[in-house]
Amino acid sequence: MTAAGSIPDPAELKAARVLVVDDNRINRHLLTALLERGGVGHLETAGDGNEALDLLDTFRPDLILLDLMMPHLDGFDMCRRLRAMPAWQDLPVLVQSSLNRAEDRARAFAAGATDYVAKPINAVELLSRVRIHLQNRALLADLRLFRQRTERELALARQMQERLMPSPERLAGTAAAGVRIDAHFAPSSELGGDCWDLHRDGRGRLIVHLVDFSGHGVGAALNTFRLHAITQRMDFTEYDPAAFLAAINRRLCPLLPAGQFATMLSGVVDTAENRFVYASAGSTRPLVWGPGGAAPEAGDGSGLPLGLVDGIDYQTRTLPLPPGGRLFLYSDAALEIPIAGGGVLDEDGLLGLVDACGRDDPDGAAFLDRLRLALADSGPIDDDLTALLVTRMAGA
Structure with a gap:
């Protein structure tokens, strides 16, 4: 595991799973190509929010790169549904959108977005934010495992003490x-x-x-x-x-x-x-x-x-x-x-x-x-x- 604030290890990026959700096929191809060049090893795409939600349990992403304006189920509603699922409440959702008003950003964050980048996409900025959120998720996973192990050990120690x-x-x-x-x-x-x-x-x-x-x-x-x-x-x-x-x-x-x-x-x-x-x-x-x-x-x-x-x-x-x-x-x-x-x-x-x-x-x-x-x-x-x-x- 790399230190906070540093570039993630290439092996960590290679193991990462990113789901790109955008109704525009060309945008999906551009984003996946960018992420591949950035070192992300596992990529999946969805054309709208419903398709993305259906992919969660099979693909099990580490991060979602989400467009807000989509037909059928837009990014706002998808975020709300995602955050209502206990298994995905802490999944990083990086929104990319041409909606740049402060009100739109506030609405996205209220729906459950983790971060926000404006279109047109700056490749360096996007990759930097993807790396940061993947790293934070890996750190949180390590902390969660450490806490679970500590709780198990403390429970065992309490049992020994009671004996x-x-x-x-x-x-x-x-x-x-x-x-x-x-x-x-x-x-x-x-x-x-x-x-x-x-x-x-x-x-x-x-x-x-x-x-x-x-x-x-x-x-x-x-x-x-x-x-x-x-x-x-x-x-x-x-x-x-x-x-x-x-x-x-x-x-x-x-x-x-x-x-x-x-x-x-x-x-x-x-x-x-x-x-x-x-x-x-x-x-x-x-x-x-x-x-x-x-x-x-x-x-x-x-x-x-x-x-x-x-x-x-x-x-x-x-x-x-x-x-x-x-x-x-x-x-x-x-x-x-x-x-x-x-x-x-x-x-x-x-x-x-x-x-x-x-x-x-x-x-x-x-x-x-x-x-x-x-x-x-x-x-x-x-x-x-x-x-x-x-x-x-x-x-x-």
Whole structure:
């Protein structure tokens, strides 16, 4: 591919397909001869707009050189019909006409013409414009292919990122620990840095952690893969939340580029002590509430994010979690939704939605679905949204 503004490569012109549409046979011959001498390799002609439209699917032109004044279907109407076809909306149409008034040019452009040259034709000008439009079309085709390939690769990366999350089979297996987990994960339009996972300690207790890396795109997504690889190599037999975060921080500090970090909450559901024992590295505040309509209690999410400073100690904290109680963990996308009137949803707004969506509904998945819709109704969600509802099973 040649650089913008330069003469196209002869091989590109040789591969180009130009459709000449003119009711005058002599003009068609003159134009095709000119284009052939200019290096265009594939030429076809049509005597009016109807004939030209019939040739589109078989000849598949890269450019149309169009006369405006023709019988049956003139150039104006042909342009309008062409632009109504999704497959040909961006096809270059170079009009050549003896109509030289500003009103005629404006009418041609309104109908869908790309460019306009006046008769009598100047051969050098015509060839230059043909080359420019063919080059632009080739560039646009390359960009379209690049975008399609990028979108496919991003979709694959999103699928891989989603596979880092616990599968439905793993979620079903949490019942053995006396816990049910309902989860919602919705990646943003681009790759992001949310992830969460489950583990068991040596006593069979359920460990849950939620992570949110700074930034978006490929870099943030790669960091989630890094963290997943780190946690898979760790020993959870003698799990301690604060020591776990300190160990993760030690491993992340040399891996993350300057300015990148992660917030994380990691904790264990202790059914024997009816509590959730956790540590936080700058995460959102966990919410717990007991059965029977008890008001939610917010935990402490403070702590230095991971990956910034090596050698940091973290604090172990506890929240009550009796049988029938619930623990709600969420990413900061739920708090940073812009709302009408300015500002963001923040914690008070989220608590209001949690109450309004029926936080005591026995069907945790239905509660999360209602909450997801309520968050979307509050404003645009521009980040990955993760929400986990951990329910202590009655009698467990």
